Amino acid sequence: MKSRSQYLAATRDTLARVNAQAQRNALAAEDQLFALEDREARRSARRTDRVPAAVVARDQGRL
Amino acid sequence: MAPRTIADARFALDQAVGLSDADRRRCEAEITAALHQATETATVLMDERVHHVAGLRESALADLCAVRDDFAALAAEAKATAMTAADYGARFNDLAARHRHAAQAITRTEEALAFVEPVEDDPAGYGDALYAKFPLTRPDFSF
Numbered sequence A: 001m002k003s004r005s006q007y008l009a010a011t012r013d014t015l016a017r018v019n020a021q022a023q024r025n026a027l028a029a030e031d032q033l034f035a036l037e038d039r040e041a042r043r044s045a046r047r048t049d050r051v052p053a054a055v056v057a058r059d060q061g062r063l
Numbered sequence B: 001m002a003p004r005t006i007a008d009a010r011f012a013l014d015q016a017v018g019l020s021d022a023d024r025r026r027c028e029a030e031i032t033a034a035l036h037q038a039t040e041t042a043t044v045l046m047d048e049r050v051h052h053v054a055g056l057r058e059s060a061l062a063d064l065c066a067v068r069d070d071f072a073a074l075a076a077e078a079k080a081t082a083m084t085a086a087d088y089g090a091r092f093n094d095l096a097a098r099h100r101h102a103a104q105a106i107t108r109t110e111e112a113l114a115f116v117e118p119v120e121d122d123p124a125g126y127g128d129a130l131y132a133k134f135p136l137t138r139p140d141f142s143f
Helices: A003-059 B006-015 B021-080 B085-121 B123-133
Strands: none
Touching: A003 B021, A003 B085, B006 B021, B006 B123, B021 B085, B021 B123, B085 B123
16 A cells, blocks of 8 residues: 555645635736735826826916 | 675576575575665664654644744735835734745655655665665675
């Protein structure tokens, strides 16, 4: 009976199963990071857009 | 006394002619003793690998479970709070580093399995291969 090999294979499989779950959660967490970065980039872009609009309004004598 | 590999000793005994039954039995006993010693050597080396994996198994499993749960918790926290991408990214990178470290246990276990599996199939053969590789370790035979 190959008890050592069986033990090692079972250990590898157990660790690999949890690792696969961790990898799935890591991918989901990475997606969340991209979503946060996107959201901040869009906010920043909106703020940047406002400045020219204000400048235009001032130039047009509306401010 | 001649240091030989077990395969050499077996070959020499098979080629020997004119041996009495008693002499042949004595030679066979020497080969059997050498096989036991080779098996014992292989067993010690296999057990070292298994012991190493057994030592890291529990902590690696706990680390991987913690990392798995922490990734999920981090993503959930980001959805529920106003966390900045920079803060989130720093915590994500920390978790990713912990994940890489914990996952090394899988590689170590696979390496141990790659060693143990063939040796467990033929421990005496592995021990004799060591005798072939390291001549000073070869057992002495009277023939």
